[in-house]
Amino acid sequence: MKKHNTRYASNPSSVKALNTQELRDEFLIQNVIKKDKLNWTYSHYDRFMVAGVKPVEKAVKLESIDQLKSSFFLERRELGIINIGDSGIVIVDGKTYNLEHKEALYIGQGNKDVTFSSKLSDKPAQFYLNSTPAHKKFPNKKIAIDDVEVIELGSPQTANARTLRKYIVNSVVDVCQLQMGMTTIKPGSSWNTMPAHVHDRRMEVYFYFEIKENQAVCHFMGEPQETRHIWMANGEAVISPPWSIHSGSGTSSYSFIWGMAGENLDYGDMDVCKIADLK
Numbered sequence: 001m002k003k004h005n006t007r008y009a010s011n012p013s014s015v016k017a018l019n020t021q022e023l024r025d026e027f028l029i030q031n032v033i034k035k036d037k038l039n040w041t042y043s044h045y046d047r048f049m050v051a052g053v054k055p056v057e058k059a060v061k062l063e064s065i066d067q068l069k070s071s072f073f074l075e076r077r078e079l080g081i082i083n084i085g086d087s088g089i090v091i092v093d094g095k096t097y098n099l100e101h102k103e104a105l106y107i108g109q110g111n112k113d114v115t116f117s118s119k120l121s122d123k124p125a126q127f128y129l130n131s132t133p134a135h136k137k138f139p140n141k142k143i144a145i146d147d148v149e150v151i152e153l154g155s156p157q158t159a160n161a162r163t164l165r166k167y168i169v170n171s172v173v174d175v176c177q178l179q180m181g182m183t184t185i186k187p188g189s190s191w192n193t194m195p196a197h198v199h200d201r202r203m204e205v206y207f208y209f210e211i212k213e214n215q216a217v218c219h220f221m222g223e224p225q226e227t228r229h230i231w232m233a234n235g236e237a238v239i240s241p242p243w244s245i246h247s248g249s250g251t252s253s254y255s256f257i258w259g260m261a262g263e264n265l266d267y268g269d270m271d272v273c274k275i276a277d278l279k
């Protein structure tokens with residue numbers, strides 16, 4: 001059985017006392033996308049799992065991990081995949097899905113054999129994966145660029161102009177609890193998810209990418225009146241507890257994939273924080 005990293009759920013009052021390294025150890029996931037292997041991080045927040053794979057030398061098989069005590073990975077789970085690399089191929093129980101750059105695939109509970117490969121090994125795919133517990137099998141569905149719901153948010157005046165793309169949401173694909181999408185900050189803007197919000201009914205994971213060389217994103221987390229920050233490099237993810245804001249400001253433009261799970265599938269169920277009240 002494969003090794004994985006466990007992250008426990010934490011109490012907001014104990015998180016207040018963490019120093020920089022402790023905060024990073026608890027919430028930051030580095031080197032998410034691994035060459036030719038899957039290395040899962042298992043969060044106890046809604047049992048949300050995160051991994052990424054760049055197949056170069058071989059096709060990579062989705063295998064169960066000891067933590068799941070299941071005979072195959074998707075026995076009691078669903079899976080969302082977004083390809084942020086070059087052309088990729090995902091084969092699910094014999095059916096082939098071609099995923100181009102920024103296309104996604106939802107795979108329902110019960111599928112046994114899933115493999116990831118690149119069309120060209122010198123131009124590899126990079127698959128970002130989120131998985132959550134599932135108790136009902138919904139059909140697999142590819143989400144091509146045209147299937148995505150696009151929303152423009154923010155403005156240059158408030159440095160938060162960005163394009164939000166909803167990939168795996170219940171208006172696009174039937175899911176048990178997983179939601180995934182991608183947000184891209186426009187050149188000249190820096191802020192994502194500002195005004196910030198919390199949603200006590202759902203946890204969230206942000207995966208930052210398209211951060212330019214020698215640039216970074218400062219991710220803000222914590223209770224709205226007790227915020228902390230984590231400096232993030234390209235290709236890193238951060239776990240956001242349900243009680244935490246999740247917002248970032250980059251030293252340049254960037255993109256991120258957000259994934260959520262929990263009590264409901266209502267994307268708009270957020271408690272927005274007044275900017276002037278943040279501490």
Ligand SMILES: O=C[C@H](O)[C@@H](O)CC(=O)C(=O)O
Nearest residue numbers: 162164183192193194204258
């Ligand atoms: O609950 C929703 C998630 O935090 C993100 O979709 C927010 C986001 O991408 C943004 O405002 O930039």
Ligand SMILES: [Zn+2]
Nearest residue numbers: 197199204246
């Ligand atoms: Zn959110």
